[in-house]
Amino acid sequence: MGLWSSAEFDNHEQVCFFSDEETGLKAIVAIHSTARGPAAGGTRFKAYESEEAALDDALRLSRAMSYKSALAGLPVGGGKSVIMGDPARIKTRPLLHAYGRFIDRIGQTYATGEDVGMSVADIETVNEVTPFVGGTSAGAGDPSVHTAIGIVHGLRAVLKWQFERDDFAGVKVAVQGLGAVGWGVAERIHAEGARLVVSDIRKDQVERAVERFGATVAPIDKIHEAEVDIYAPCALGGVITEATANEVRARAVAGAANNQLATPEAGATLARRGILFAPDYVLNAGGIISGLEATNGMPGRSKVDFPSLEESLAQIHDRLTQIFERAAAEGRPPEVAAEEMARELIGR
Numbered sequence: 001m002g003l004w005s006s007a008e009f010d011n012h013e014q015v016c017f018f019s020d021e022e023t024g025l026k027a028i029v030a031i032h033s034t035a036r037g038p039a040a041g042g043t044r045f046k047a048y049e050s051e052e053a054a055l056d057d058a059l060r061l062s063r064a065m066s067y068k069s070a071l072a073g074l075p076v077g078g079g080k081s082v083i084m085g086d087p088a089r090i091k092t093r094p095l096l097h098a099y100g101r102f103i104d105r106i107g108q109t110y111a112t113g114e115d116v117g118m119s120v121a122d123i124e125t126v127n128e129v130t131p132f133v134g135g136t137s138a139g140a141g142d143p144s145v146h147t148a149i150g151i152v153h154g155l156r157a158v159l160k161w162q163f164e165r166d167d168f169a170g171v172k173v174a175v176q177g178l179g180a181v182g183w184g185v186a187e188r189i190h191a192e193g194a195r196l197v198v199s200d201i202r203k204d205q206v207e208r209a210v211e212r213f214g215a216t217v218a219p220i221d222k223i224h225e226a227e228v229d230i231y232a233p234c235a236l237g238g239v240i241t242e243a244t245a246n247e248v249r250a251r252a253v254a255g256a257a258n259n260q261l262a263t264p265e266a267g268a269t270l271a272r273r274g275i276l277f278a279p280d281y282v283l284n285a286g287g288i289i290s291g292l293e294a295t296n297g298m299p300g301r302s303k304v305d306f307p308s309l310e311e312s313l314a315q316i317h318d319r320l321t322q323i324f325e326r327a328a329a330e331g332r333p334p335e336v337a338a339e340e341m342a343r344e345l346i347g348r
């Protein structure tokens with residue numbers, strides 16, 4: 001199948017292929033939409049199985065950024081970059097500088113930040129040669145803190161919609177993955193009275209959660225089956241397959257991990273079983289929201305009025321509620337309603 005007609009392509013406005021022989025840089029920047037403003041999206045540095053896999057990832061992720069920013073109500077578009085190769089082997093300062101010089105050429109339509117395989121320090125190295133970078137330590141700080149706060153706002157919308165309650169007291173939540181975001185969520189909802197079931201491949205984190213939160217521990221491969229009210233995947237994507245969707249005992253699935261639904265059928269299975277799914281890219285938008293202020297004042301760009309960070313994070317609650325309402329009215333899963341709403345917002 002040709003590129004323009006592939007499902008992933010979805011009328012991307014621009015796709016750039018950059019290479020620098022001297023440093024071995026091979027990068028793809030995909031810009032899905034600038035309908036709401038210049039595109040923003042992180043840089044993923046990863047050893048891909050093939051060039052096609054890298055391109056697909058860039059296209060898929062940049063479309064997701066269009067949706068995420070549009071549903072967060074932000075005046076920015078969606079884009080994403082991938083740098084191909086094993087970061088542990090090929091990431092060097094000259095390579096990051098070569099990458100930055102390419103980003104500089106397209107800075108009126110795209111700005112980047114961190115993602116898998118790129119640290120804040122790496123992004124600061126890119127920033128030495130181009131201003132079109134967000135998420136440096138001079139900005140809003142660790143995005144995972146804002147992601148966790150946004151998720152708690154989203155969980156409140158889930159509580160209201162599915163459980164008709166306003167507070168976490170006695171609500172049982174299974175948190176899969178106690179990393180930067182999962183721990184932040186666990187800490188916040190524990191403080192409001194939630195009872196936690198946890199899992200992580202890191203034993204030390206699990207032990208800390210037992211000590212600090214009195215959490216119950218679930219086996220790594222069984223936490224999705226925990227007898228809880230809400231299952232919050234905060235580790236990996238793809239955890240909801242048709243098989244696991246049939247095993248979930250919670251009445252809602254709502255967490256931080258990107259791309260939790262392995263297939264559309266997995267989402268349909270949850271919906272059929274009356275389990276509410278909170279679309280991950282709506283719930284976990286706090287990180288990108290916190291980095292966007294940095295795009296204001298970038299050279300040559302007009303200044304836009306961003307809502308305050310607190311307002312934007314709180315909006316996750318209202319947006320999720322709108323999505324649940326629309327899904328219920330149309331008799332469709334929330335992720336389908338969310339995608340439609342996002343496409344309307346970007347004029348597609």
Ligand code: NAD
Pocket residue numbers: 143144145147176177178179180181182199200201202205220234235236237256257258284285287288
């Ligand atoms: P992280 O690397 O800090 O934490 C992930 C945690 O999951 C680690 O503690 C890891 O040990 C654990 N883990 C790995 N495999 C596991 C398994 N099989 N079972 C249980 N635990 C396992 O990452 P993070 O920043 O907390 O992000 C978590 C998820 O949220 C990721 O999917 C990420 O893409 C997504 N997300 C993060 C942000 C952000 O701001 N950090 C924003 C949006 C989405």
